[in-house]
Amino acid sequence: MSDRRHRLVFFSTDRGFLVPTIVAAEQITRQADVMAIADVMIMLIDIAPEQGAALQAAFPKIAFRHISKDGFALPDGAVFNETHVPKAALARLSSSRYIDSQYKHVVYIDGDVQIVGSILPLVSHDVGEGHILAGPDAAEMWWSEAGGSATGERHYVRGLGISDPRLYFNSGVLAATRETWAAFGVQALQFMRDRSAICRYHDQSALNAITPRAKREFLSPRYNFNRWYGLLGLRERMNPAIIHFTGAQKPWADKYPSYNGEFKDAYTTLVARHPVLAPYWETTSGRAGPGLDQPPRLGLGWALPWRVPLRRKRALRSFRRTPYSVA
Template structure:
């Protein structure tokens, strides 16, 4: 459901749609559910593609997937490229937990060099130099991936590359994940970072405005086109900071417009927690961590924002 909302937002951008087509990848849907989704989105210029992820993953006996709020379907991005016709020059991959609130034409129309991938820095950029257990853990994690500079680590929620590069990188990343899944704390993202050292071009956070940026009060400075709701507090159920329920109405409106989506809106199945009490627990934890950071380490908020501002000012973004 969140993926469909994001794609509908893109489909309304006439300039973007003049240079791009939309593909919605699904996993674990039976024939009836897949037809329901296909019938809904086809009229909006969206093509549905089924990934038989269970079959691919079941063949890997040594595979380990750390249990978090992230579904194993996140690995599906590794197999998307071969489904895209060779007539397409570039692939722009976008996670489903986003909202597209501004134009992405320049990103969709970017002339990306072969062998390179566009991505935006992630939270490790801030945590790697901090002197606490979390910082130490982050440094150990980056070391395992052989990443020596924290600004080289990127978030995998919005990525862009030529089709050929995407296919090659995803194959390398999946092979890496199979061999080193225990070290891949953030699953597909870890593997992609491990194989893309020296190949990632910096992309403006305008196109992947993760929760990290809004937590550090950069909304009005970056003016995002794609907001990415990283973390367990997803906006279709959560009223936690930093968004505090701002986007809930848009998901409710989508369900009113397409009531057939109710069948796919099962919070119990989406989260490892059970029912509303589990969802409330996620909210309470998020708000508690927000307050603790500002009460116990108020200087950290200032230093993190300062570091991000410096990065924005000094980095030459490809786009």
């Protein structure tokens, strides 16, 4: 790490997502223009210091830092909706204490992504003080639908105080100043502790609830291309730079093929090159699932013939009309 750089791209992970996270971080280190202005860090949870030292030796371009679970622990009686998401996901909310003061701008990225294009526009962008830069989730695509799933999701989003689906964001890629990140993290963690029952999607729910609507900067889905966009066949149209494998199925799966093999190979190749990763690879979370565009299981909504073209139309309309701070 360099004291000359004032931008940080960081991840946080436990053992279950370590290999995928390193894949994404290493992909960033191959972008020379990004590395010229930013450092890359992975915050480690429940990984022993000697194991962290071995990782640091194997990946010298990535900084590894150990963080304590105590900083994001929930009180007795708090609800944590049991999904594929581990409690370690809450670590980002307490991460600011591990970010050195030299960094003025920070970008957080989930570990279940792959970097497939230039992220320089994202990393070089100066987010306004008190603002957060975030990409859309899927709410705008299904908001007007009448099915039970959409009705339940609308109730959830409105319960967070959000009535406009365009304002509900995915927390997989976020950017802010260091000071704003610290303040929002404290507020979101407290919200999660106080009102965990309505935080269906954990830290994402809490961050959406505490972010002032006027303080949201819009990030193009090119930098957080979630599963919905893949299911709608929009990869070529949107030309993503970051593909985010949202949902329980992951591209490092053994059971199902990846999309033309392009995603899974990144994980197996990295593990083959770095034997230090072998123990983590054996216990990687979710090693069963499809590629981005080949899901084995879909809900009824995807089977209805009119749903996909309508959702695609809504997604493209939003893509064309939204005033993105980073396009």
